[in-house]
Amino acid sequence: MKCNVGKVDKFIRICLGIICISFGIYSESWWGGVIGLLPIYTISIAWCPKSLFCAVPSEKWWHKCCRG
Secondary structure: OOOOOOHHHHHHHHHHHHHHHHHHHHOOOHHHHHHHHHHHHHHHHOOOHHHHOOOOOHHHHHHHHHOO
C-alpha cells in the first residue's frame, strides 16, 4: 500500500477522531468511539481507502495546489 495521507489530511483526521470519541463519551455511546477510531487508524497505517474512489492522493494534491 502506498502512503496517501498528507499532512493536512492527518490533522483533519485526528481532530475529527477526537471530536467523535469525545461525543461518544459524552453521549455514553460506543458508536462514537468506534467511528472516532477509524480516522485515527487510517493515520496510523498512513493509507486511506479513499484512493480506491479518488484518483488524486492528498499529498500530491497539497504539493500541486499549495506549494506551487
